[in-house]
Amino acid sequence: MPDPALSPHTASQPQRVIAEAAVLENVALCREHFRLRVFTDPFPQAAPGQFVHISAATPDNLPYATFDWSPGRTPDLQAWSQSSAAPFLRRAFSIAGCRREGEAARIEVIYRVVGKATEWMASLKPNDKLSVLGPLGNRFPIIEMKRAAWLIAGGVGLPPMLWLAEVLNQARKTTIAFCGAQSKDLLPLTVDPRSAPSPTAKNATLSAAEFSRSNVPIVLSTDDGTIGFHGHVGNAMSAFHNANPLDHNDLVIYACGPEAMLQFVADFSTRHKIECYLCMERAMACGMGTCQSCVVPIRDATDPDGWRYQLCCTDGPIFEAGSIIWDK
Ligand SMILES: Cc1cc2nc3c(=O)[nH]c(=O)nc-3n(C[C@H](O)[C@H](O)[C@H](O)COP(=O)(O)OP(=O)(O)OC[C@H]3O[C@@H](n4cnc5c(N)ncnc54)[C@H](O)[C@@H]3O)c2cc1C
Numbered sequence: 001m002p003d004p005a006l007s008p009h010t011a012s013q014p015q016r017v018i019a020e021a022a023v024l025e026n027v028a029l030c031r032e033h034f035r036l037r038v039f040t041d042p043f044p045q046a047a048p049g050q051f052v053h054i055s056a057a058t059p060d061n062l063p064y065a066t067f068d069w070s071p072g073r074t075p076d077l078q079a080w081s082q083s084s085a086a087p088f089l090r091r092a093f094s095i096a097g098c099r100r101e102g103e104a105a106r107i108e109v110i111y112r113v114v115g116k117a118t119e120w121m122a123s124l125k126p127n128d129k130l131s132v133l134g135p136l137g138n139r140f141p142i143i144e145m146k147r148a149a150w151l152i153a154g155g156v157g158l159p160p161m162l163w164l165a166e167v168l169n170q171a172r173k174t175t176i177a178f179c180g181a182q183s184k185d186l187l188p189l190t191v192d193p194r195s196a197p198s199p200t201a202k203n204a205t206l207s208a209a210e211f212s213r214s215n216v217p218i219v220l221s222t223d224d225g226t227i228g229f230h231g232h233v234g235n236a237m238s239a240f241h242n243a244n245p246l247d248h249n250d251l252v253i254y255a256c257g258p259e260a261m262l263q264f265v266a267d268f269s270t271r272h273k274i275e276c277y278l279c280m281e282r283a284m285a286c287g288m289g290t291c292q293s294c295v296v297p298i299r300d301a302t303d304p305d306g307w308r309y310q311l312c313c314t315d316g317p318i319f320e321a322g323s324i325i326w327d328k
């Protein structure tokens, strides 16, 4: 059973739609990251941690419909895939921001160009159409009893943290974001030159516009030391922790990024007995619990083996850190 505390839906709410979306904006943020803002009508209520599945297929551009699906014929998907600029399968992107307009919404995603889909996304212009399936997955829980939150974002783990920071600010939590990138030119944040990021990671500053509008100071780190702390974001978090004693019972950690980083954060939170939730970005095909391609091994005392697989797309992508088995 998925953890009900992580579930975003009630019985009366529509869960997800496939909607045609119109591009409002698609801008470069740094060397390989873009922000895509789309208008989607309708779009059900969503929460930070949830994601959308994006494809080029709209009613005007339905590659599936042009295939010959009659009995005995096998559509040549490979040939279509090679001839098309857009991929056949949808791709998953965390929702980085969502502004409601009645039943519709303006949705923001931040993506790094790594392959066919993201190259196609980088070519989109205002008023271009795409298909958005969502919102999918569960959400980051907001823990009422706890007053402090740390957001740990590595690389393209940053987008869901921007929306989470906004919601935590509305819930009056004292939040700090730890943001790591390989290098300064791969950091999709607007760093304020008047407020230099701490190279020792002992202080958090209101140095990135995207977080300071949610009153969230940040600690920056880069693997090559071109800005902020020199090292990975987990070590920046540890350095800050050593310099700033705090009540572990009053803190929740939320993290998203590469799995090695997530495992580091999970070990840290277990060692210090801090409540912690991780956003797992497993490679996905259907995004809706059908293809079984996105399994995550999870501890389960009720199972005779003590664990079982859960699906990242429907049971996750948010999992409680201590429940994940990393070495299976
Ligand atoms: C729930 C979820 C949320 C995500 N949110 C974001 C986001 O906000 N921004 C963003 O840029 N990306 C995000 N991703 C990853 C994104 O889906 C992939 O980068 C995308 O599918 C790449 O498509 P492509 O065709 O451009 O590249 P592909 O040709 O499909 O892949 C290029 C390279 O990226 C690797 N890759 C593909 N998917 C993943 C993945 N899930 N994790 C790690 N490596 C992967 C491939 O192995 C390959 O090496 C998310 C993934 C999931 C599952």
Ligand code: FES
Pocket (backbone or CB within 6 Å): 283, 284, 285, 286, 287, 288, 289, 290, 291, 292, 293, 294, 311, 312, 313, 314
């Ligand atoms: S992506 Fe198909 S089951 Fe998760």
